[in-house]
Amino acid sequence: SxxxxxxxxxxxxxxxxxxxxxxxxxxxxxxxxxxxxxxxxxxxxxxxxxxxxxxxxxxxxxxxGQPTAPLSCTSFTYSTWGTCTNGTQTRAVLTSSPSGCTGGSPITTQSCMVTPTPTTGICSASLNQCSAGIFSDQADTTTNYLWQCLGSNGGANANCSLTIPLSPDTTPPTISITAPLINATVSGAAVPLSVTATDPEISGQTRSGLLTVQFKLNNANIGAELTTAPYSGSWNTSGIPNGNHVLSAVARDLAGNRATSTIALTINNVAVSTPDITPPSIPANFSATAISASQINLSWSPSTDPAVAGAVTSGVTSYRIYRGGALLITVTGTAYSNTGLSPSTLYAYTVSAFDGAGNSSPESPSASATTQTPPSLTNNPPAPSNGSPSSALAAGTTQTAISLITDQPATCKYGTTANLTYNLQPSIFTTTGGTTHSTAIANLANGSTYVYYVRCDSAGSATTGDYIISFSVSAPALPLSGGGGGGSSGGGGGTLTPAVPPTSGTSTPPVISTSTSPTVPSLTGSFTPIVTQLPIISSFTNYIQAQKALLKKLDPALTKRLQGRILLQVQERGQAWYLDPLSQKRFYLADGATAYGALRKFGLGITDKDLAKIPLGLETRFRDTDTDADGLADKLEEGLGTDANNPDTDNDGFKDGDEISQGHNPLGQGKLTVDQKLVNRLNGRIVLQVQQRGQAWYLNPADGKRYYMKDGSAAYEIMRYLSLGITNENIYQIGMGE
Structure with a gap:
């Protein structure tokens, strides 16, 4: 025990x-x-x-016996320290001394800290980008962009460099017409045309070289562009109307810059033409409809007056309506209300078309209708008549009054849609309520026909059918058909035979382009939008300093939401600012030159492959020359790489502009691929094609599309049209850069 x-x-x-x-x-x-x-x-x-x-x-x-106190341990041997976890590491006691000892104070835990792994900086092929490490800006040289990708935890830094592309060629070529002379009078089929044209070399800019020269008469092309020197040829003026004209020559370099030389001249050819003896076509779809006991409405489709080469094309001027074989009336529109008829009576009509030379088409097939039974005395609607105008108005008329009379006091309404009841008519005559009714019609256009449908009401008895007032506005007189005719307001410019250096055995230059079919010149001329320029601020620096003084407490959330946008101060004079996504600061764009200069500061290099993954924006307000009429301006086609002289670059049967608008590739088969992640990352940035000539594009955050900034003018247009209005209160909460 x-x-x-x-x-x-x-x-x-x-x-x-x-x-x-x-x-x-x-x-x-x-x-x-x-x-x-x-x-x-x-x-x-x-x-x-x-x-x-x-x-x-x-x-x-x-x-x-004497009890002996046990020995206490004073020294120990340990295992190696374990892994550092949550700032602590442990070890085990292997041995202790002296022998047989117990207790003691071995050290088996200690605090620790994890040593992070060094990371080496690695450059990216894109400007100011790092594949690894932290971006650090460096001072650029005149030839290179410089930046660093900083390593971490003792890792090495990487020095990065990207060659600065030459500035795009923004200098236009020089051109001067040398023949004919200013204010010369020319005639015949061999008028010499020549120019001197060069493309100057500007230090620091890519020299693109002269590409083409295009002769124009009244802004319409004369033949095709000349692509080789000497830029001269023989001009056939036959068929162009005599009188004063404007001859111009447009030089275009490979960067798309243009220069124009313009002179005034007089063409004095002896016109020999064949009289117009060709009748218009028979009016089609002729119909007669009884509207009341005293009115039948007639309508038909417009006739055409065929153009014949070498002959005057006079055009359809009027229509003659026959009732029962007898001429009833001559009108210029394509509808007519025959009033004052007897009730319950059958009437038959035909119509024929007349041109300016007096030629008449055969009469149309007959159309007939029986007037309605007279209304009871308790329902006695007014009877309209004497609608005016009923003849052609002179070319250039932009406003007229339409009028009619009724057989009793009434209120009359009108519209442009047939068979609407009185209550549904959208417009009421300005003067109405009696027996005479009239109202003004504005915005009339040359060569157009107008039809108005009238309903009237008297004491609650409304007409049950339309009374038609139809008239036209004459088109300006057309020149002779054929021969590439063109008036002083536009149109064709004859034909041009380019001069080429003579070769052995021939002294006659070959013909590049001739007119082979009758043409009717354009009467619309050309359209170029006018962008209102901001007032010049005398001191740019003083203005910036004054704006800085207005800054309030900055709003980072507002800045981030608007980054990449172009902002216009709607409460001032529309001053424009670009909010840079990287610096989160706004920069003042005083004018087109300043806006274009921002490309060098904010431009980010991009490869052609990546650029093709960003959808293209087509801003219809950015009107520019479109030589091949494919819906894409020549300048834009240069940026895209499509042919500005071929409406279907890849010859697949679709115009380049149509393919772009539908998301298809104008340079080949298939649809364009969109990289939405790339779009989201670059929205609001300005990118430069580093594999080309540094063409610049603005990625609009509002629609995620890229817009071509061909030059300072385009940069300014983008600044105005793709901008976002902002109040002073909000813009003063966004930081400023210089």
Missing amino acids: TIFTNYTGNDFRLTSNTTAGLNLTAQPWWNGGTDSFFGTIDSVVDMYGVTRTTWSRGAYEYYS
């Missing part, structure tokens, strides 16, 4: 009265004292917790 004791003096004294479940004091060997007992003790645990098995015996099995 084991007895636990405390040590006092040299003795082990009994402190537990039980052992192994026995009550020691009840046993016969217990003497009842506290110093000794009889029996055998197997072991004793001393005051230090050490089990003692060796004892010195005294009388009566009295056990005594």
Whole structure:
């Protein structure tokens, strides 16, 4: 058995009265004292917790001995430190000394810190971009853009460089017409035309070289563009109207820059023409409809007057309406209301067309209708008549009054849609309520026919059919058909035979272009939008400083939302600002030159492959020369790589402009691929084609499309048309750059 004791003096004294479940004091060997007992003790645990098995015996099995205190450990050996986790690492105690020791204070935990892995900076092929590391701008040289990609945690930095492309060629060529002379009078089929043209070389700009020269008469092309020197030829003026004209020559370089030389001249050819003896076509779709007891409405499709080469084309001028075989009236429109008829009576009509030379078409097939039964006395609608105008108005008329009379006081309304009831007519005559009714009609155009449908009401009795007022506005007199005719306001310019260096055995230049079919010249001329320029600010620097003084507490959320946009101050004079996505600052665009200069500061290089993944924007207000009439301006085609002289570059049967608008490739098969992630990343940026001539494009955040910035003028147009209006309160919360 084991007895636990405390040590006092040299003795082990009994402190537990039980052992192994026995009550020691009840046993016969217990003497009842506290110093000794009889029996055998197997072991004793001393005051230090050490089990003692060796004892010195005294009388009566009295056990005594000196307990020895255990040794405390003072030194240790350890395992290696473990992995650093959450700022702490541990190790195990392998051995301790002195031998047999216990306790001590081994160090088994400590604080730690993870050492990050170094990262080396790596350059990207794109300007100011890093494949790895942090971008750091450097001072550019005259030939290279420089930046660094900084390593981290001791990693090495990378020095990056990209060659600065030459500025796009924005300098126009020079051109001067050398023949004919200014204010010369010319005639015949062999008028010499010649120019001198060069493309100047400007330091720091790409020299693109002269590409073509195009002669024009009254802004209409004379033949095709000349692509090689000498830029001269022989001009056939036959068929062009005599009188004063404007001759111009346009030089175009490979960058798309143009220069024009213009002179005034007089053409004086003896006109020999064949009189117009060809009648107009028979009016088609002729119909007669009874509207009331006293009115039948007639209508038909317009006739045409065929053009014949070498003959005067006079055009359809009027229509003659016959009732019962007798001439009823001559009108210029394609509808007529025959009023004042007898009720319940059958009437038959025909119509024929007349041209300016007096030629008449055969009469149309007959159309007939029976007037309605007279209304009861309780329903007596007014009867309209004497509608005016009924004849052709002179060319150039832009406004006229339409009028009619009724047989009783009435209120009359009108519209341009047939068979609407009185209540549905959209417009009321300005003067109405009596028996005479009139109103003004504006915005009339040459060569157009107008038809108005009238309904009138008297005391609640409204007409049940339309009363028609139809008239036309004459077109300006046309020149002779054929021969490439053109007037002073536009049209064809005859034919041009280019002069080429003579070769052995011939002295006659070949003919590049001749007129092979009758033509009618354009009467519309050309259209170029006018962009209002901002007032010039005398001191750019002072203006910027004044604007900085107006800044308020900046709004980062507003800045981020508008980044990449062009902003116009709607409460001022429309000053324009570009909000750069990188710097998150706005920059003042005072004029076209400043806007275009921003390309060098904000331009980001882009490959042709990536550019093709961004959809193209077509802004119809950016009108420019479109030589091949494919819907894409020549300048834009240069940026796209399509042929400005071929409306269907890839010859697939579709115009280049139509393919672009439908998302198809104008240079090959299939649809264009859009990379929306790339678009989202570059929205609001200005990108430069680094694999070409540095052509510049603006990515409009509003629609995610790119717009071609061919020059300062285009940059200014984009600035005005693709901008977003902003109040002073908001713009003063956006930081400024210089």
